[in-house]
Amino acid sequence: MQDPNHPEKFVPRGAIAFFVLLVAIGLVIWFGIYFLMLSRI
Amino acid sequence: MIDKFERNVIITAFCLSGLFIFSLLYAMGARKADVTECLPYDKSYETARVNQVDKSTYQIFYVARMWNFEPAIAYIPVGSEVDLFVTSLDVVHGFNIYNKNVNLMGVPGGVAKTTIRFDQPGVYKVVCHEFCGTGHQNMQAEIIVNFPKK
Amino acid sequence: MNVSRFLKNVILVELFVPVLLLTIGIYHGLMQVIYRAGVIHQASVAKLDYYQGLTLHGVINAIVLTTFFAVAFGHATIAFYLKREPNPKATMLSLVLMVTGTLMAAVAMLSGKASVLYTFYPPLKAHPAFYIGTAMLIVGSWVAYWDWAIIYVQWKKENRDSNTPLAVIGTLVNFTIWFVCTLAVAYEVLVLLVPWSLGWTTSVNVVLARTLFWFFGHALVYFWLLPSYIMFYTLLPKLAGGKLYSGTAGRIAFFLFLILSIPIGVHHQFGDPSIGRGIKLTQSVLTFGVAIPSFITAFTIAASLEHAARQRGGTGLYKWIWKLPFFRQDVYLFGYLINGLILFIFGGLTGLVNASYSLNNVVHNTAFIPGHFHLTVAGPVFLAILGMSIFLVSQLTGKKIFLPVINTIIPYLWTVGVLIFSTGLMWGGLMGEPRRTNMGLTYLNPASEQFHSYWVISSMLGLAGGGIMFIAGFLYFVVFFGTFFRKPSFAPTIDFPVSESLHPEKRIPLFDTFRPWLALMALIILITYIPAISDALNNTGRKAPPYLPSDPTPIVKKK
Incomplete structure (x- = not known):
């Protein structure tokens, strides 16, 4: 599946995993502060 | 036109923004969390x-x-x-x-x-x-x- | 490619002047963490006041360095990709305006007559030379932009069917954003503040001035960022030994920045009176839109690097990462750029928090904000400037890098420093630690009745990180000036690594033209900013006379 010499077959699995991780970190940071905000009302 | 993974990234980013906006509107309506x-x-x-x-x-x-x-x-x-x-x-x-x-x-x-x-x-x-x-x-x-x- | 002696010297001056001033800026960065952590309980050190130093730190690092660098890098990019050199007269005019303006502002700040911080919010008043000097710096950068625009239009006439290089699109998008947003701050400075600081007008509408400033102020961060983005798209994949995963994605990202960078500035004013909640919410939502090109970039660059690493024999879901050239002296730029990207993961995400309407109440004007923006402007922006300035100086003078091993580790050291520094500041900020405050005098002075024990550990982390950043900055100066002043050993040149696209890409006319995007940009700005400006004009009850930072009574013109 991973054949760098045939770019049309290149599936960036690692980059997809990275992107999922990025979104997960984003959710943790954002909702962390969101609930902090709600607790301070 | 555009790579399918790129397209999925854009869709995910929109969904994430939508979730954040929804949460902000919820806080505004239900908990009166608002700006000046x-x-x-x-x-x-x-x-x-x-x-x-x-x-x-x-x-x-x-x-x-x-x-x-x-x-x-x-x-x-x-x-x-x-x-x-x-x-x-x-x-x-x-x-x-x-x-x-x-x-x-x-x-x-x-x-x-x-x-x-x-x-x-x-x-x-x-x-x-x-x-x-x-x-x-x-x-x-x-x-x-x-x-x-x- | 060869460059003319003239262009070579212009670019070198545009790098040397701001880096020389940066020594002052970085010195004051170190001093601030020392004051803030309560190591010293003084208003000033070596006759330089805390707030004077903060002004120097902000103006030099965030305005002077970034603007000079963007112009220098723009000259190199346009000349390299379009194979045409800028007009010598325009280039000279731009350089003279920028250097003269910077010197005027620097003298005003160093003499202590402009300690109003880089946001220069009225009614605090600075010396007119500060406002005029800053305006000249900005106008100087416009001249370079107009000249590149002419070169681009001529090039496009002769090459109607070829795709404009991505780096050129990026440069022109960046300077178009810059030109439009600086129109507002030029109006603020030249029409509102200069006559007022000279005593010709008595008072100024503060909310209006703030709104005009932030029309500029948030687009400014994209002006800082886009040269780094150009490097991420056009250099980084090649440096890693691979190809750019998608050039089209890069074009989409740049044009999204063009239309959305400006109409979001009100997200800096959520706490301001006189501006309606509807406008604040609208601009908050649009800020989520401007995050999309950064998500696109994160994925595209990750995919490009993965492709490069797999070509070098990388395997697995993440093990390929170790095949990337992290510590190779010959591709030291890779280290500068990848560290910037790592910092930007956190910088970008915390930026989303700041711009999120009511979430802003938790962080606004606390230390969280400098914690955040040191992960952006002192992250991808600053590291790209450091790496590229050394790269350009080495190539344009034909001199080898001085201390290449040190040069390779500088970005890693800097990144460790910023991560510690920003953790401390953001943590303190969530506990209410204010930004822009000489906390050593009161909140972190055990002898003061305002002593605030909660902030001790967080500000100590800031100090530790700031200290590491200072060491990395110092090493950079050694490498930069060491390279600058050593003997030449090869012929001067500009030779950027050029990343090809992984997939063959057809030219899509929509992403190779400016007109529709410029129209959309104008439309969105008008829709979002007419109500904001009109609120600022109509809801402000009275205008304010000028004040000196040291005196609670207004300056009244002597008769």
Whole structure:
């Protein structure tokens, strides 16, 4: 599946995993502060 | 036209934004979490005072100037709902209550307003967080929530 | 490619002047963490006041360095990709305006007559030379932009069917954003503030001035960022030994920046009175839109790097990462750029928090904000500037890098420093620690009745991180000036690594033209900013006279 010499077959699995991780970190940071905000009302 | 993974990234980013926006609207509607209200300005805001509206509703009119807030100390009973109004008589000041969802700018010619409940007794420190001149780091006030003592 | 002696010297001056001033900026960065952590309880050190130093730190690092670098890098990019050199007269005019303006502003700040911070919010008043100098710096950068626009239009006439190089699209998008947003701050400075600071007018509408400033102020961060993005798209994949995963994605990202960078500035004013909540919410939502090109970039660059690493024999879901050239001296730029990207993961995400309407109440004007923006402007922006300035100086003078091993580790050291520094500041900020405050005098002075014990550990973390950043900055100066002043050993040149696209890409006319995007940009700006400006004009009760930072009574003109 991973054949760098045939770019049309290149599936960036690692980059997809990275992107999922990025979104997960984003959710943790954002909702962390969101609930902090709600607790301070 | 565009790579399918790129397209999925764009869709995911839109969904994430949608989730954040929905959460903000929920907080605004259900918990009244909002930013400064936009009020027309008049001279009465330039007089610092504490008003009791009814048994558990208060208004504090803050006047900021280089380098103090008036009232420097305000006494509020536990469990009251307080409307805060902030304006400045000279330069731009900041108004942030420690551990509370209050974060306003004191701007000459404008009045910032928000509403907050004080359910826990304590001394709530107010800090000026906008640079307002050489005495900026001294500029502080207190809201003492335990009055009358129970 | 060869460059003329003239262009070579212009670019070198445009790098040397700001880096020389940066020594002052970085010195004051170190001093601030020392004051703030309560190590010293003084208003000034060596006759330079805390707030004067903060002004120098902000103006030099965030305005002077970034603007000079963007112009220098723009000259190199346009000349390299379009094979045409800029007009010498225009280039000279631009350089003279920028250097003269910078010197005027620097003298005003160093003499202590402009300690108003880089946001220069009225009614705090600075010396007129500060405002005029800053305006000249900006106008100087416009001149370079107009000249490149002419070169681009001529090039496009002769090459109607070829796709404009991505780096050129990026440069022109960046300077178009810059030109439009600086129109507002130029109006603020030249029409509102200069006559007022000279005493010709008595008072100024503060909310209006703030609104005009932030029309500029948020687009400014994209002006800082886009040169780094150009490097991420056009250099980084090649440096890693691979190809760009998708050039089209890069074009989409740049044009999204063009239309959305400006109409979001009100998200800096959520706490301001006189501006309606509807406008604040609208601009908050649009800020989520401007995050999309950064998500696209994160994925595209990750995919490009993965492709490069797999070509070098990388395997697994994440093990390929170790095949990337992290510590190779010959591709030291890779280290500068990848570290910037790592910092930007956190910088970008915390930026979303700041711009999220009511969430802003938790962080606005607290130390969280400098914690955040050191992960952006002192992250991808600053590291790209450091790496590229050394790269350009080495190539344009034909001199080898001085201390290449040190040069390779500088970005890693800097990144460790920023991560510690920003953790401290953001943590303190969530506990209400204010930004822009000489906390050593009061909140972190045990002798003061305002002592605030909660902020001790967070500001100490800031100090530790800031100290590491200072060491990395110092090493950079050694490498930069060491390279600058050593003997030449090869012929001067500009030779950027050029990343090809992984997939063959057809030219899509929509992503190779500016007109529709410029129209959309204008439309969105008008829709979002007419109500904001009109609120600022109509809801402001009175205008304010000027104040000196040291005196609570207004300046009244002597008769």
